Amino acid sequence: MTTLMDKSRSAVVAALNEFGSLFSLGLDVVVNMFRRPFQAREFIQQFWFIASVSILPAAFVAIPFGAVITLQLGSLTSQIGAESFNGAASVLAVIQQASPIVTTLIIAGAGGSAICADLGSRTIREEIDAMKVLGVSPVQRLVVPRVLAAMLAGVLLNGMVSVVGVAGGYFFNVIMQDGTPGAFLASFSALAQLPDLWVSELKALIFGFLAGLVAAYRGLNPKGGPKGVGDVVNQSVVITFLLLFFVNFVISVIYLQIVPAKGA
Amino acid sequence: MGVEVAVEGLSKSFGRQSIWRDVTLTLPPGEVSALLGPSGTGKSVFLKCLIGLLKPERGSVIINGVNLCTCSEREMYEIRKLFGVLFQDGALFGSMNLFDNVAFPLREHTRKSEAEIKRIVFEKLELTGLQGAETKLPGEISGGMRKRAGLARALVLDPEIILCDEPDSGLDPVRTAYLSQLLIDLNAQIDATILIVTHNINLARTVPDNIGMLFRKELIMFGPREVLLTSDEPVVEQFLNGRRFGPIGMSEEKDQATMAAEAAHQEAGHSDGSNEDVRGVVPQIEPTPGMPARDAVRRRRNRVLKILDTLPESAQHGVLASLSAEDLGRYDDWARRAAQGRMNTRHAGPVATIPGVSTLDPDATGRMHAPPPPLPHRGARPGDEHRQRPRPEARP
Numbered sequence: 022m023t024t025l026m027d028k029s030r031s032a033v034v035a036a037l038n039e040f041g042s043l044f045s046l047g048l049d050v051v052v053n054m055f056r057r058p059f060q061a062r063e064f065i066q067q068f069w070f071i072a073s074v075s076i077l078p079a080a081f082v083a084i085p086f087g088a089v090i091t092l093q094l095g096s097l098t099s100q101i102g103a104e105s106f107n108g109a110a111s112v113l114a115v116i117q118q119a120s121p122i123v124t125t126l127i128i129a130g131a132g133g134s135a136i137c138a139d140l141g142s143r144t145i146r147e148e149i150d151a152m153k154v155l156g157v158s159p160v161q162r163l164v165v166p167r168v169l170a171a172m173l174a175g176v177l178l179n180g181m182v183s184v185v186g187v188a189g190g191y192f193f194n195v196i197m198q199d200g201t202p203g204a205f206l207a208s209f210s211a212l213a214q215l216p217d218l219w220v221s222e223l224k225a226l227i228f229g230f231l232a233g234l235v236a237a238y239r240g241l242n243p244k245g246g247p248k249g250v251g252d253v254v255n256q257s258v259v260i261t262f263l264l265l266f267f268v269n270f271v272i273s274v275i276y277l278q279i280v281p282a283k284g285a
Numbered sequence: 286m287g288v289e290v291a292v293e294g295l296s297k298s299f300g301r302q303s304i305w306r307d308v309t310l311t312l313p314p315g316e317v318s319a320l321l322g323p324s325g326t327g328k329s330v331f332l333k334c335l336i337g338l339l340k341p342e343r344g345s346v347i348i349n350g351v352n353l354c355t356c357s358e359r360e361m362y363e364i365r366k367l368f369g370v371l372f373q374d375g376a377l378f379g380s381m382n383l384f385d386n387v388a389f390p391l392r393e394h395t396r397k398s399e400a401e402i403k404r405i406v407f408e409k410l411e412l413t414g415l416q417g418a419e420t421k422l423p424g425e426i427s428g429g430m431r432k433r434a435g436l437a438r439a440l441v442l443d444p445e446i447i448l449c450d451e452p453d454s455g456l457d458p459v460r461t462a463y464l465s466q467l468l469i470d471l472n473a474q475i476d477a478t479i480l481i482v483t484h485n486i487n488l489a490r491t492v493p494d495n496i497g498m499l500f501r502k503e504l505i506m507f508g509p510r511e512v513l514l515t516s517d518e519p520v521v522e523q524f525l526n527g528r529r530f531g532p533i534g535m536s537e538e539k540d541q542a543t544m545a546a547e548a549a550h551q552e553a554g555h556s557d558g559s560n561e562d563v564r565g566v567v568p569q570i571e572p573t574p575g576m577p578a579r580d581a582v583r584r585r586r587n588r589v590l591k592i593l594d595t596l597p598e599s600a601q602h603g604v605l606a607s608l609s610a611e612d613l614g615r616y617d618d619w620a621r622r623a624a625q626g627r628m629n630t631r632h633a634g635p636v637a638t639i640p641g642v643s644t645l646d647p648d649a650t651g652r653m654h655a656p657p658p659p660l661p662h663r664g665a666r667p668g669d670e671h672r673q674r675p676r677p678e679a680r681p
Contacts, residue, residue, distance in 0.1 A: 143379070150338050151376035155390045155438075156366040158358075 043238050046160070050168050050234060053161040060166045067170035071132035072178070079127040079178050080185050086123055087186030088193040090114045095198045107194055108205035109212035115186040116213065116221045122269060123186075124179045125228035128171055129261040133236035136167050137257040140240025141250035149241065159241070168233035175229025176222055183221065214283045220276045227272070228265055235261045286580070287315040287478030288349055288367060288445045290335065295344030297327065297334055303502055304330050308344070310497055310507040312446075313588065316581045317472050317479040319489050321513075321524060322499035323533050328482045329373065331499070332450050335480070336368055337361050348446070366394060369444030369477075373451050375435030377423035383410070384419035387438045394442065409437040412467065428455040436464075440471065446478045447471070453485040461485060465492045465570055473572035473579045486525055486563065490514060491570050494585045498524065500533070509589045511566050511603035512596055525564050566603035590616055 091111045098107050140163065143149050149159050194200035239257035243249040290312040297304045304327035312318050322328050333339045335346055337353045346353040351364055377386045387406045391397055397405070410416055413433040423431055432455060439447060449468070453461040465488050472479055483489055489496060490510075497507030500520050506513055513521055523531025530551055532539055572579055586608070593601055593616075608616060 146379065147372050147374065147376040148378055150333070151370070151372055151378075151435075153338060153362075154336050154365055154368055154370045155393065156362050157390075157393050158362060 042242075043235070046164070046238050046241075047230075047234050049160050050165055050237075053158065053165045054169065056161055060162060063163070064166035064170055067136075067167050068173055070135070071128060071170050071174040074131040074135065075124075075127045075174065075178060076181070078131060079124060079182050082123050082127065083120070083182040083185040084189040086119050087111065087115050087189035090119065090186075091190035091194045092197070095194055095200065099198075104200060105204040106208050106211060107200055108191070109208040109210075111190040111194070112187055112209050112213045113217060115190060116183050117217050118269070118273070120183040120186055121175075121179055121221055121224035121228055122265065124175055124182050124225050125232055125265055126262065128175055128178065128229060129232040129236070129258055129265070132171060132174065133232045133261055134254050134258055136171075136233065137236040137240040137254045138250060140164075140237055141243040141253050142247075144241055144243055145246055145250060164233075164237040164241075167237055168230055171233030171236075172226050172229035175225040175232070179222060179225035183218075212283055216276075216280045220272070220280070224269065224272055227268065231264050231268065232261050235264065286476045289314040290446060290478060290480075291345075291347040292335070293345045293347070295331075295334060295341045295346065297330055297339065297341040305499060305502045305504070308499075308504045310504060312478050312480055313495065313581075313585065314478055315472070315476045316494040316585055317468065317481070317492060318495040318497065318507075319481045319483060319493035320497045320499065321483065321489055323524065324484070326499040326502075328499055329450055332370075332448055332480070332482055335448060336365065336370060366442065367445045369439030369442065369447045371432070371436050371439045371447070371449040371452055373454060374428070375423070375431035375433075377431055377434055377438070379423050382420050382422050383415065383426075383434050383437075386423070386434060387419075387441055390438065390442050405441060406437075409441050410434075412440070413437045414463070429457070429460055432456060433460075433464075436467075443475055444477055445475075447480070449479070449481045449483075451483055452481060453483055453488055458487075461488060466573065468492060469570045469579070470572050470576050472581060473576045476580055486527065490525075490563070490567050494569075494581060500524075509585070509596070509600065509604065510569075511589075511600040511607075514564060514566050515597070515599035515603050516564070517597075517599070522562075522564060526562055566607060568607075586612070590619070593620075 091107065094110045094114070095104070095107055098104050098110065140149070143163075149163075152159050152162065191202070191205055194205055195202050236257045239253040239260070243253045292308060292310050292312075295308045296306045308331065320328055320331065330339060334341045335353075337346075341354060344354065348364055348367070351360055353361065353364065356364070377383070378389065381389065384406055387409055388402050391402045391405060406419070407416070410419055413436055415430060415433055415437060418426060418430065418434075423434070426434070432452070436449075436452070447468075452464050452468070456464060468479060468481070469492060471477065481488070481493060493510055495508060496510050496513040498505050498513060498521060505518065505520060506516065514525070516522070520532050522528075523533055530547055532544070534540075534543060569582075589596075589604055593604060596604070605613065605616070
């Protein structure tokens with residue numbers, strides 16, 4: 022009985038420890054973002070890498086995502102006789118929720134896992150230690166450019182995914198469900214408003230930060246040898262996804278509280 | 286001159302497993318020290334604690350007045366610029382070629398022009414015998430070359446403290462000999478404090494000025510090379526001679542039964558193939574002719590002679606045997622007067638300074654008026670002082 026208690030207690034302590042370390046790395050990253058010299062070269066390389074591996078998958082995921090939302094909503098709205106609001110609803114759902122989440126899932130899955138594997142293998146080969154010993158902070162030199170690259174890629178990709186998602190919705194609504202193009206476009210501004218776009222971009226920014234941070238954190242702390250690197254890559258993607266949905270929930274709730282829905 | 290590294294009461298454990306406890310030693314500035322010990326006694330962990338990569342639970346590591354165990358991150362990065370560290374596998378950056386690897390510290394920490402960087406990097410690459418390989422990636426070269434490139438990178442900022450984690454592993458005996466010579470030449474040129482962690486007995490016998498040994502979670506000794514090289518401790522004897530018979534087993538500790546069984550085998554005439562006893566003080570490697578003389582040798586001689594009567598007798602013989610006739614005469618002179626001084630001041634209170642010490646200094650033509658108090662022999666175990674102290678013959 023006591024061993025069970027002890028075990029659960031140590032598990033809780035370990036979880037809190039992990040969370041605390043993640044948080045402290047996050048603070049370090051934020052502080053080091055403003056410390057000169059800025060690693061512009063590394064930043065551009067990483068940004069280009071993340072963008073190039075996520076742009077196509079993001080687009081391909083966005084099309085069916087927008088389509089599914091439109092199809093679902095389309096059948097619902099036609100039942101209650103509100104087909105003309107189809108466009109508004111799909112634009113709200115895609116821009117506010119689907120797009121930032123899709124973007125970050127792709128960034129975490131494609132870019133984050135690569136960042137994590139890269140840093141993880143550098144750690145087990147003692148390159149990170151060597152860098153520290155040479156008096157260079159790996160957070161400033163390696164982690165900050167990667168996190169910033171993930172953030173920028175998140176914001177830009179989010180814009181693209183929004184457009185592609187809405188276009189996908191439009192296509193399926195107009196072609197498959199015989200919706201009217203004019204009504205779809207005209208209803209955009211009936212329910213949606215500009216702050217929806219801002220919060221979408223803000224989400225993408227924060228999610229990009231989280232994806233980069235979790236990938237870097239797991240990558241800098243692998244357990245054991247090469248197998249450990251595989252494990253942390255896996256964990257980093259899973260942790261990012263869990264965090265993502267939780268943070269998305271929090272931001273959405275706050276947003277709905279402080280920004281009144283249009284027409285309400 | 287190099288920097289002193291003072292380690293006091295250092296203990297490190299991973300979870301419940303204690304690695305070593307209460308390690309106290311001082312790396313004398315500008316001298317070459319070596320740390321021996323069977324595999325798995327935490328020598329590399331000790332090295333990592335010295336550079337602040339791991340946080341020990343207790344104790345302190347003081348360099349230039351900064352305690353690495355409690356200082357801020359920023360102070361740590363400043364202190365680390367004094368270090369050059371050679372990792373076991375070189376720890377080169379896999380994405381950069383050798384030139385960029387060696388140039389990395391220069392580009393990060395100095396504002397040197399690219400031409401100057403090129404000059405320095407090529408100089409270090411030539412020093413380590415890597416000219417012509419500068420465009421290769423670390424993945425394309427042999428382990429020995431990686432090691433040497435790691436050394437070139439560690440040396441590029443002219444460090445004041447050089448730490449080498451098993452410089453000889455993965456190198457053939459000839460390259461190891463070249464590397465030993467390189468370390469001694471470096472010490473002669475830049476007077477850096479050097480710590481070598483190694484298993485290589487030949488290197489340990491001929492390179493360092495001071496030797497320590499870790500065994501069973503403790504630093505069993507640290508002091509002038511003569512002490513360990515002439516020690517009668519079973520562990521030291523076994524380790525230096527590379528024998529199976531002794532307290533070190535295949536696993537970290539050997540149980541009584543195994544030891545008894547092996548002793549019985551030995552009685553019965555079973556040999557483990559190492560019948561030669563390599564203990565004893567052998568001459569140290571000298572800097573290559575043309576290099577400046579090592580200041581560390583002179584400093585160490587003075588330091589060791591001051592604590593000579595606290596050393597075991599066999600070590601004393603080792604030290605005295607290595608002195609030149611001239612030094613020996615000076616030492617006798619000093620010892621007689623020191624003993625007299627002790628007699629005279631015995632009633633007057635504690636001895637603050639030993640009179641006449643400065644005459645020991647070969648170039649003490651008035652340069653050293655007040656000799657520094659002798660460094661305590663820190664790594665010695667408390668019992669060492671009394672265990673084998675011989676009666677000084679010089680005492681009247």
